[in-house]
Amino acid sequence: MKYRRIKRHVSPHIKALADAQKIAFAPLTFQAVATMLKFGILEFLDENSSTVEQVIENCGVSKYTAETLLEVAYTCGIVVKTENRYSTSLVGAAFLHNEMTRVNFNFTNDVCYLGASELANSFEKAEPVGLRKFVGDYETIYNALHLLPKSMQKSWFEFDHFxxxxxxxxxxxxxxxxxxxxxxxxxxxxxxxxxxxxxxxxxxxxxxxxxxxxxxxxxxxxxxxxxxxxxxxxxxxxxxxxxxxxxxxxxxxxxxxxxxxxxxxxxxxxxxxxxxxxxxxxxxxxxxxDGATYSLVHISLYFTCMAxxxxxxxxxxxxxxxxxxxxxxxxxxxxxxxxxxxxxxxxx
Amino acid sequence: MKYRRIKRHVSPHIKALADAQKIAFAPLTFQAVATMLKFGILEFLDENSSTVEQVIENCGVSKYTAETLLEVAYTCGIVVKTENRYSTSLVGAAFLHNEMTRVNFNFTNDVCYLGASELANSFEKAEPVGLRKFVGDYETIYNALHLLPKSMQKSWFEFDHFxxxxxxxxxxxxxxxxxxxxxxxxxxxxxxxxxxxxxxxxxxxxxxxxxxxxxxxxxxxxxxxxxxxxxxxxxxxxxxxxxxxxxxxxxxxxxxxxxxxxxxxxxxxxxxxxxxxxxxxxxxxxxxxDGATYSLVHISLYFTCMAxxxxxxxxxxxxxxxxxxxxxxxxxxxxxxxxxxxxxxxxx
CATH class of the missing domain: 3.40.50.150 (Vaccinia Virus protein VP39)
Known part of the structure; x- marks a missing residue:
């Protein structure tokens, strides 16, 4: 039994299953990172290698919040752990210090997240159905920019200018x-x-x-x-x-x-x-x-559902x-x- | 100039930036997979190694739809490409044939996607704020299950029973x-x-x-x-x-x-x-x-924002x-x- 499991563990199929779960739970991973940024947890851990207790105290969050988010962040490689201390990893630090990553992330979060649930409909109708969730029956985002919620506008312009x-x-x-x-x-x-x-x-x-x-x-x-x-x-x-x-x-x-x-x-x-x-x-x-190619092909999806x-x-x-x-x-x-x-x- | 770029290309920082973009655009990747499943593209490519033209013809989608989705899918490793023919990869096949992946994906898509945008609020209030988007002021999802939209109910029960x-x-x-x-x-x-x-x-x-x-x-x-x-x-x-x-x-x-x-x-x-x-x-x-640990810590986030x-x-x-x-x-x-x-x- 154990032997079979260990053998399966290293097969390409098992690796593929792990990769598939990364996509299957991707929106939750994304929102966990957004939450850690909002609560200042990533920033704190970027400056201080800390225990869960220190995160709770310094970021003013509950034990439940700190533990749940850190477990996700550790599994995703956003934070690293040495004994019982967490620090922000290179990947996590990109959301704080790399302007491209910051701009892409805020753009997805504020402009695309909710509208992206209409991606299939947008392809079928060749219309930005996701945009309609925010502004009613506008043909494109370009002449509806002034109608968008403020945080959405801000992230859109930061992305555009960057x-x-x-x-x-x-x-x-x-x-x-x-x-x-x-x-x-x-x-x-x-x-x-x-x-x-x-x-x-x-x-x-x-x-x-x-x-x-x-x-x-x-x-x-x-x-x-x-x-x-x-x-x-x-x-x-x-x-x-x-x-x-x-x-x-x-x-x-x-x-x-x-x-x-x-x-x-x-x-x-x-x-x-x-x-x-x-x-x-x-x-x-x-x-x-690779990260640039990845960004560009995903920006295409923004055009589909929002632009x-x-x-x-x-x-x-x-x-x-x-x-x-x-x-x-x-x-x-x-x-x-x-x-x-x-x-x-x-x-x- | 070229030399500097090539040197940077292999550094851990550059690898981290690529990984960060995977998270920065994660909700769009997720919706692209959902769309490919809905349009039957992953299923078709799982059975037939095909050109873009064949995808267009057999799945009844526009050239724009096929090309845009295949570019994303290829960059994410959902499909592989040999010359000008695409096939579903092992990762992509997991969404079709691996029951755990199918159940996790549908659960995230139908139950968690929209509510997950309230993750930070849910942690702050220690209440499933995401659930409120669907059913009003219910304390937990357990006594509100009968009020959920049908597709949401179906994916919830499939997940629960699985x-x-x-x-x-x-x-x-x-x-x-x-x-x-x-x-x-x-x-x-x-x-x-x-x-x-x-x-x-x-x-x-x-x-x-x-x-x-x-x-x-x-x-x-x-x-x-x-x-x-x-x-x-x-x-x-x-x-x-x-x-x-x-x-x-x-x-x-x-x-x-x-x-x-x-x-x-x-x-x-x-x-x-x-x-x-x-x-x-x-x-x-x-x-x-690894995929199991990944799933479990992300299921915790469902409890936070929805349950x-x-x-x-x-x-x-x-x-x-x-x-x-x-x-x-x-x-x-x-x-x-x-x-x-x-x-x-x-x-x-």
Missing amino acids: YSDRCFEEVLKIICENSPSQIFDIGGNTGKFECACLEFDKKLKVNMIDLPENIEEAKKHLKNERLNFFGLNILKDNLPELSGAVFMSQFLDCFSEEQVVTILSNVKNSMQDGTKVFILEPFTDKQLF NGNSKMYSEKRMIEMAHKAGLKIHKKHENIGVHDYTLLELC | YSDRCFEEVLKIICENSPSQIFDIGGNTGKFECACLEFDKKLKVNMIDLPENIEEAKKHLKNERLNFFGLNILKDNLPELSGAVFMSQFLDCFSEEQVVTILSNVKNSMQDGTKVFILEPFTDKQLF NGNSKMYSEKRMIEMAHKAGLKIHKKHENIGVHDYTLLELC
Whole structure:
């Protein structure tokens, strides 16, 4: 009996069963980490290797709370144990000190957790059914952001900014190598790239293109004689004549494949001779780190259940196929941009 | 630059960051598996190594659905890929063919997922705040079971029965070695153990003790001249005189430590000379398989947010401490009962 059990213990099947339980209880693990962060337990154990009694005293929690959470945390590798003292592990510390992990975790917790229960429905309807739990019948999250609960908004913006703001300097050096007459930023959002452009080259003309409501918002705090605004719906309205450089940063992943091809075709049709198109994306097939690939493919699920129901993070391979369909050609690839292995595709 | 990245790639910090992302996106991974099960994708890939196109055709899903889910599933190890064909991995197959995994997963999905977002509140109030989302102001899930949505009820009972029904034969052999005059089953629930007793030994007298409402329910389908019923609240009411054997199967984990000591003290005070007390539990510190320990400590979180807000799966060490506090002594330990490493403690 014992022998059989010990033999089974090391088989790949038994390992697979253990891995399967990690997924089977994943939402509870997740909420246990959220609770330990909320109660300051991870932070306390990160600074002090402590007994259960010290956790109870210092974090002001019940014995039941401390013991139950520490058992889960130990089993999941969030804390380590030496004799009867617990400390936060490297994995646990990531939730405290690694900005990417912190931002991803809060994003899942505040923006995605409840809506994710509608993932299957969202795929079936190709609509963000999870979003409807919070804001009623809105088509996408982008024009409903102001309606979201405050903590949800905060985590959304932290997530949004964390990923998009870290490549601008590196990217501008590349774009400006060719000394373009002007830059068109499609999907300018809050105008952070516009500010970076105006600062980077004091002669550069900058054009921000976005939905009319976003442009109205941006106009309130952005004023510069070298900055023009175009409020339009990229899927329906005509683009202005595009010369110099066209830039799209983490913009196309907000659209379905059909829509990406439409957008790139519209861009192609509005381009003058010599215009270069720059697409900046973290591609799923171009990540050096396993954690980054893991994050990107899961962010796709956010698009499904919360954002718009039909977009995703793309592979470079797929993006190039879509660009070709739209009549664009790859001129150059700039890889490993920023700290998250973004790719800047240069097309003409 | 490349060199630095490759060096960082293998460091424990980078490994920890990847592990942290697994937790940071855990609820989305979980819902992706639920969706693949719902759409029949895991089942199809378990029988057929297939391309994305074949998944689309055979499971009736969009290209977007198939690609997005397969990317997540591949990154999580739920499916494996050979060239351009996907198959369900050993981990993925556990959700289809391993009853424990299936039961745990459905339990988390249907019973715990939404309520788990109230985990921190539940710890703070020592009440199952998650349960309130479904049934209003009920103190515990036990007397609110009939009010739960149907799918939730189904998964709850499947989970309940899966764990408690598999040891009865083995346990009865041990209990009846001493030829007890009668058996008292405290927390008889639906009466499954009572039926097993009556069948096992045709002369044995059996006494079922449970809350009055459960006893009324049990009386409807259980009738036997050797079977007596006692409807009472174990925390408040007096027990009858206990002789022969007292049995508690996965009963004490539904109570807080203080309550367990109270219950065991009440039992001790009602025992006649020679009465044996048998406690059957899967103890957290007695599991041979990592997956089993993982499951048990996470089941504790279900008790917190959904069941009663103050109970948990205990270690053997702690249970023996509580028994000692109640004045009971360990007579024997019977280990590795059933397929899930249950322990039967024999006390006097």
